[in-house]
Structures are given as structure tokens and as C-alpha cells.
Amino acid sequence: MQVLNFVDGAFQNTPQVLENVTPSTGEVFGTIPRSGAAEVDKAMAAAKRAFPAWSKTPVAERAACLERLADAVRDHADVLAKEEARDNGKPLSLAAHVDIPRAEKNLRFYASGVQHYASESHAMEGEAINYTLRKPLGVVACISPWNLPLYLFTWKVAPALAAGNCVVAKPSELTPVTAYLLSTWVKEAGFPDGVFNVLHGLGPEVGEAMVTHPDIAAVSFTGGTTTGARIAGHVAPKFKKMSLELGGKNPAIIFEDADFEDALRTTLRSSFANQGQICLCGSRILIQRPIYDKFKEALVAKASKMVAGDPLDPSTKLGAVVSEAHMEKILSYIGLAKEEGGQVLCGGHRLHPEGVEGGFYVAPTVIEGLGPACRTNQEEIFGPVVTLQPFDTEEEALALANDTAYGLAATLWTTDLKRAHRVAAGIESGIVWVNTWLLRDLRTPFGGVKASGLGREGGFDALEFFTEPQNICIKL
Ligand code: NDP
Numbered sequence: 001m002q003v004l005n006f007v008d009g010a011f012q013n014t015p016q017v018l019e020n021v022t023p024s025t026g027e028v029f030g031t032i033p034r035s036g037a038a039e040v041d042k043a044m045a046a047a048k049r050a051f052p053a054w055s056k057t058p059v060a061e062r063a064a065c066l067e068r069l070a071d072a073v074r075d076h077a078d079v080l081a082k083e084e085a086r087d088n089g090k091p092l093s094l095a096a097h098v099d100i101p102r103a104e105k106n107l108r109f110y111a112s113g114v115q116h117y118a119s120e121s122h123a124m125e126g127e128a129i130n131y132t133l134r135k136p137l138g139v140v141a142c143i144s145p146w147n148l149p150l151y152l153f154t155w156k157v158a159p160a161l162a163a164g165n166c167v168v169a170k171p172s173e174l175t176p177v178t179a180y181l182l183s184t185w186v187k188e189a190g191f192p193d194g195v196f197n198v199l200h201g202l203g204p205e206v207g208e209a210m211v212t213h214p215d216i217a218a219v220s221f222t223g224g225t226t227t228g229a230r231i232a233g234h235v236a237p238k239f240k241k242m243s244l245e246l247g248g249k250n251p252a253i254i255f256e257d258a259d260f261e262d263a264l265r266t267t268l269r270s271s272f273a274n275q276g277q278i279c280l281c282g283s284r285i286l287i288q289r290p291i292y293d294k295f296k297e298a299l300v301a302k303a304s305k306m307v308a309g310d311p312l313d314p315s316t317k318l319g320a321v322v323s324e325a326h327m328e329k330i331l332s333y334i335g336l337a338k339e340e341g342g343q344v345l346c347g348g349h350r351l352h353p354e355g356v357e358g359g360f361y362v363a364p365t366v367i368e369g370l371g372p373a374c375r376t377n378q379e380e381i382f383g384p385v386v387t388l389q390p391f392d393t394e395e396e397a398l399a400l401a402n403d404t405a406y407g408l409a410a411t412l413w414t415t416d417l418k419r420a421h422r423v424a425a426g427i428e429s430g431i432v433w434v435n436t437w438l439l440r441d442l443r444t445p446f447g448g449v450k451a452s453g454l455g456r457e458g459g460f461d462a463l464e465f466f467t468e469p470q471n472i473c474i475k476l
Pocket of ligand 1: 143144145146147148152170171172173174201202203204205206207208209211222223224225227228230231244245246247248278279380382408447448452453
């Protein structure tokens, strides 16, 4: 497939293109534009021209455009799921049941949400009335990663557009196809030219040109912590708004009184879903000592049975990791874990499933015997690799859980209600799941603390981010 930029309502290519590789076989299956500063200038100029009219378009009309775009996602759900699986390596079943339905929901959620977003007013006892206008910012940059391509792309562009901003968006160069397909329906959904622009290319080239562009009003970024820090270095000195959703090293804490089977089943999923490439996956499993051996054996038995296969086969549950470079990074972390004294209980190597031998597959890997301070337990691996650590007391569990630079999400398993509240409140993270994982209500604030990011997405938080409050005080 030939992916093209979508700028000012028209499709454009660049003189140089990049190859798009499917991780399922390692083969090239298309090209994408290699955009840079020139394409960003054009997209920014178009978005700036479109902003005055779009920002004054009635909210209901903006919402209707988003609804029509959501209809297009629904009508093309099958092709989107297939393309997402081919582009990313994720199992088709996951793309079809999670990624694509969620992309549709994101668009509908903000089409509705913006119509319920009201300004506040504060009366000063007969003296004055204040009200707060929430004004769109202008042209915003939305940059998203490769792990949940259309899901995270729409999670940003939907609130940005709903709030009346014009958007220049960039999906990851590794997974551009579904964002491109979305851009093919933007015009028929009724968005005026220039309102919603999608550029493709390399992060350090086109992404960097977007975040350093003088006319950009805000940056919404999801990706790695190092990239986030680099972007913050550009954006912060210009006093522009930024929302940064970054990496994690999430703990899953399993107390001895947990519902064993439920904790086991869900921990298997939270460890290896999407090949461990979800920022919310639990990668450090902390188990209370009385059940440590039993839980370890059961988890290893289940993980060893997971079979990797062609992502496009509907029965596949474990697909490929996103690229050869990423596979090498994951394998090198497994090597590091061994050097640090870790014992690999299962997995630990590349797989070559029948029929797709050249693809980038890593066996689900469980490691024990490592202390909290080692690099394996401190750095984000972002693959199907988890470590196990025993603990004795609640205090020790909390200390281990919080012993990381990150603070995105945590999972906690106990049937003791008081302990659930106590421990949840003590964890330094933006999200805590108790006796579940990845259960998401789109109205809740989503984001991390510490090195996991800045700001919150979701619900009205995203609409707040994409608007500037203005207080107007009228003397009575
Ligand atoms: P990266 O930080 O490498 O890239 C994220 C996006 O930023 C991509 O579109 C990338 O483009 C772009 N980019 C790269 N360099 C620059 C730059 N200098 N300026 C502007 N944009 C740039 O992350 P990954 O794509 O590898 O995604 C994985 C990371 O994302 C993990 O750390 C994961 O934890 C995190 N993540 C966080 C989530 C959260 O909500 N907190 C959710 C999902 C993932 P390109 O790929 O084309 O180079």
C-alpha cells in the first residue's frame, strides 16, 4: 500500500519515500512519505488558514463531522483491523476486538463529550458575575506511537478537533497505514480543508519539525520517555501547552488472599497482550511469599503454552513485535537480565512460527531472581518479558511497587477491601486497577506521574488541555 500525506484536503507524496515492513514476515509491503520541514510548513499554513472558520463552527456541526468519521471507521472495521494487524504485527483478533472498536468509540465519545462541556460561572454576591470561556488553542500537533496505532491516534485528534482546533497529526512511521486510511474519509465526513492534516515520516525529522514549528500552539504526545523529554525541551521554553503520555514499568501486586485463578488469568493477559507492547502492561510481578511458588509455576506453565503465529490468522493470540530493531532490543534486555543474575523460567528467545519464519516473534518470557535495583527491573523493555519478585508485607509490596522512575499504572490483587484502598492510595501511579486490568471508562483521567508523563487525557481533561480558559468578569 502506498501511504500519502493528507494536507489541506489533498493527498501528497514526498520526493523521498520510506519502506513499510510488516513485522509478521519481515517483508516490505508498501511505502510512506518521508516528510520534513517543507511538508510541516504547508500543513501548518493550511491549518492556520482553516482555524478562524473551524473555531467558530457550531459545536454540533463539529461533532457531526466526528460522528461521520466514526461511521466510516465502523463501516471499514474489517479492513482497518486487517491493516492494523499487518502493519503492527498484532493479532487480528486483538485489532478487531480492541483497537478498531476503540478508535470508533474515541471519535463518538468526543463528538458527544464536547456537547456536554460547559463553561463555569462564578457569581460575586450582587457585585459581579464571572464566566469562563474555553477557547480552542489554534493549530495543535498530535504525535502518537506504534503500539496501539489508530486507538491512540484518534484518542488525541478527536478531542483536539471537537474543541475547535486545527490538527497536524503524525502516526508512528512504523505503523502509518490505519491513520492514512482514516485520512481518506476526512473529506467525506465534512471536515473543511486544512482542519485535519496527517503527515507521515520519521519522528526525528517530521515530528521534530512539528514540535519546533513557531506556529504550533500545543503538543499532545504519546511515546517513549526519552522522546518526551526531548519534546519538552523544545516546547517548554516557548511556554506552549504540552501533554506527555510516556513509558511505564508497571507493577502487578498479588497478595496471598487474591482470587488465584482470576489473578493468574488476568496477569497472563496484562503481561503478554499485544506481545507486552501496551504502556499499561504489568512488567514487574510482585507476589506475596506464601503463594509465590504456586503462582510462579502456574504462570510459567501458561506462558510456555502460548503459541505465536501469523497475526492475520484469526486464531492467533500472540503475534509479532513491531520491528526487527525492537525485537533485538527485547532480546538484548533478556541477555542483560541473565548477566544481572536473573533466571529465565520460560521463553527468552526468538521464535520462527511455521509459514511466517522471517517475522519478528519473541517467546513469552518470565524471569526471577533479580532485585529491584537492577536495570531489568528499572528500564522499560516494552515486550513480552516480565520479572517475578516475592514480598512479605504490605509495606514491602508498596516499597517495591514505587521503586521506579515511572508511575503510569499498577494492578493490585486482594480480596481484603481495606487493604485494597490502603495500598491503591499508596501507589505512585496515575492509574490503579484492583482485581482487574485495562478496564477503561473514557471519562476517567488517563496518564502517569513521575517519568510516565505530564497531564491527563480522557474525559473533560482532554478538552481542558485542548482549550484555553478565559475569565470574563462583568460588574453588575
Ligand atoms: P517514540 O517515543 O519512539 O515515538 C513516539 C512517536 O514520536 C512516534 O510517532 C515517533 O515517530 C515520534 N517521534 C520520535 N522522535 C521524535 C522527535 N524527536 N520529535 C517528535 N516526534 C518524535 O515511542 P514509540 O513509538 O517507540 O512508542 C513506545 C513508547 O510509547 C513506549 O515507551 C510506551 O510506554 C509509550 N507509550 C505510552 C503510552 C501512555 O499513554 N503513557 C501509551 C502507549 C505507548 P517515529 O516512530 O516515526 O519515529
